[in-house]
Amino acid sequence: MEDLSRTELMLFIAVYVVIQIAIGLWFARGTKSDTDYYIAGGRLGYFPITLSLFATWFGAETILGSSAAVAEGGLSGARAEPFGYALCLVATAFFVAGKIRSHGYVTIADFFLDRFGKQAEFVTAIVLVVISVIWAGAQLLAIAAILETTLGLPGVLTLFAAAGIVIFYSMFAGLIGDVVTDVVQGLFLMGGVGILFAAIIHQFGGISAMLSVIEPEQLRLIAPGESLFTRADAWAIPVIGSLVTQEIITRFLAAKSTSVAKAAAFSAAGLYIGIGMMPVLIGLSGAHLEVPGAAGDNFIPAMAIEFLPPLLAIVFIGALFSAILSTVDSNLLAVSSLISINILKKLHARSSERRQLMIARFGTAFAGVGALAVALGGSDIYELIALTSVFGQGAIVVATLIGLRTRFGGTAAALACIYTCVAFNLATLLILPLQSAMGEGLGVGPALGAVLAGDVEPIDGYFIYSVVASLAAYLIVGLLEQSFRKAP
Template sequence: MILAALCVYILIQLAIAVWASRRMSTHTDYLVAGRKLGFWAVGISVFATWFGGETMMGSTATIADEGLAGARAEPVGYALCLIVAALLVAGRLRAAGYLTLADFFRDRFGGRAEIASAMVSIPTSIIWAAAQLLALASIIAVASDIPVGWALVGASLLVIAYTLLGGLLGDVVTDILQSLVVLAGLVILTITLFGRAGGVEEALALIDPAQLVLIAPGESWIERLDAFAIPILGSIVAQEMIARFLGAKSAKIAVRGGLMAGGLYLLVGCFPILFGLVGPGLGFDPAAGDLFLPNLALDLLPSALFVVFAGALFSAVLSTVDSALLAVSGLATQNLYSRVRTDASAAEKLLAARGFTVLAGLLAYLVATTGETIYGLVELASSLGSAGLLVSLLIGLHSRFGGEWSALCALASGLLAIWLGDFVFGIPGAFMASILAALAGYVLAGLALPAKLVKAG
């Protein structure tokens, strides 16, 4: 029954995607929904995009295993990210009429910076999509007893087909439906969790005080700072979020929608924390990893209610993974393909965008097979290459200091620092070090090659 219900749910999502596909004639329709999104559409869609597998499953599993110290990103870190992005980025980018973040780099820093920023952003979105595919595969495996490996194949094919058809418009429409299902599923599981414990007070009494410590044993201040900086700063430049801002009807709607999304995320993001803290006290094994939450729900809920919760999990993940694939498609089509095919027609660009969606899905599947956890992949996506993008965006958007070489040096310095700090030497605070390196690269290049390289606009 569970598997059949999920199949019906999937068919509904695909039907919406088919409906949306009939309302697209250009790649602008496909990538930013024709810039027709209102306040509620922007807010709920940004929330649904952020509230994905890493929140529902990854952070729950990490909290169950390590306590609050293992997942400080949720919900405060990513909620603050949405709020900061809304205040500092959303309005200005939407007012300029861009399709992607790399469009800003083109207009502010030049063509080489545009290509470099797209090449840095694309791997991040692929890794993020891979994390969501792992989450989808875990849900399918628990609901059907299909091995995770085959479930991953099925999840990848489903997501590719869904995103290929619906684009951002289909994504936004289903986001509204999916958010309602997510909220219903979380409330149902919370009530059942309290019922199993014997009441609210009894459930809270099951929490081990050691789980409530925010500081990991032996953690230095720089590691602590890094743990908060990655979610707050690392995702401000995410194309998945920026696409929603750019699809808004106006700059004002983009800002207000982003603020609403941040508040909603902060509220709803408390549910997974509760599951991760109380679940082990009820005897659920934290060693189950990413399957901790699906296993908890399967045990606590009768079949009919588990169908609702499985749909909620599925909704949260699906609304995120297709956004990541669209992010890759937008950057590849608008900022790479269109530079080679300068005379491409609207129909050709739409075809190219859909082709890049398929390619992104296949690459995300390959990354998902590497054996990383959901939460680990999300942390990697948030830190990889984002330092140079962040420094260049914030300085370039709010001042006229620095030109093309400033952006290029910031991107190169940030990448080099995160590679050396995280992957070669494993030093604490590698992400903050990459931001400082990117800032130094930007400033030094800006002083050596001043304002004449800054484009007007």
């Protein structure tokens, strides 16, 4: 961009952020308790819940990560986006939303407390906090990638600035502010992605010409040499791994009825497919264009700079910010709710309503600092998002689905399920890849660095293995619990 365009973009981003904060704080001014703060009093209607679900799910990985993965490897590079996560929204509406909402929980860990006891509640909260903090860190990485590409600003500087803005906004806006700004951000996001999609079509001379450059091998859903387990994982991670998350459950709890929550989830899934296909098509066709800097997570921002007039490029960059802001503030609120209600539950129980709200806001700030620490560690956005969907998540899904519909299994079954899953995740994502890297002659330090950087692949089917192992642990220990109860 020319200097004038960069100045305009910086001014636009500053104004945009200020407006978002002002809107969120205005609607959150009546927040009086942590229940208001976390689930907006459970009074929201179909339209805001639909756009909030869409905007929360449609984050950095959808626009930046998936388009880059598709440009590099075709459809096999990003099956999670938009297909897998749209299916996840539908599955969550069918299997989880109604049951969770009918009991009046605020967090998923509340369900584990009610169904499996205090120990299961605490362990579940810890696992979910880790997932959401890493997810938020990935979103902050996306902000740094955008500003580094469009403005040439140092990545570390933008990380600290973005973290400070999001922490302040999330601390005081709460869910009601989050949802209201999600409506604005969702509309802005759809417009921005649509503008870039139209510009790419124009660049090719029409939709037919754009589609004609896509080569048959790009449309393969199976990568060359891909094993059956890897293929199954590619679909299982988004569909099953994200089936039970605090971010999406919060939206269901904030809806004024179960029917509204389900209808909104179906509509959000439809929007997700429709809008999510645009970055995919841009990745497929844009791979045939020679665009400076269009590599990795900078693929989409580079396309916007190259093919959009300055004013429209500014609008698109604003749309990217919308996608990221609407996701990261939801992550921080999710972490805050788990910390204040489930991890610090004794403090929460002894506190007044006003103090509970204060604890909730400090919990949000703590989550933001944790996300910043993750982002400073650095990682590829798409891979980071995928891995956070599996750390202990298979067990959360297994225990939730069984526990919601049956009385089979108690505290021991749930704990065995979670511990087994975490052990399998650590083995398949860290220990076995580390051994593989060391087997190639690397020392412990370099091998660990290669594993953490994603240069060493986890074993095929790592998520499927963790789900199967978690299910087996739950069933075996659940049967043992039954036998002990029946014993004289």
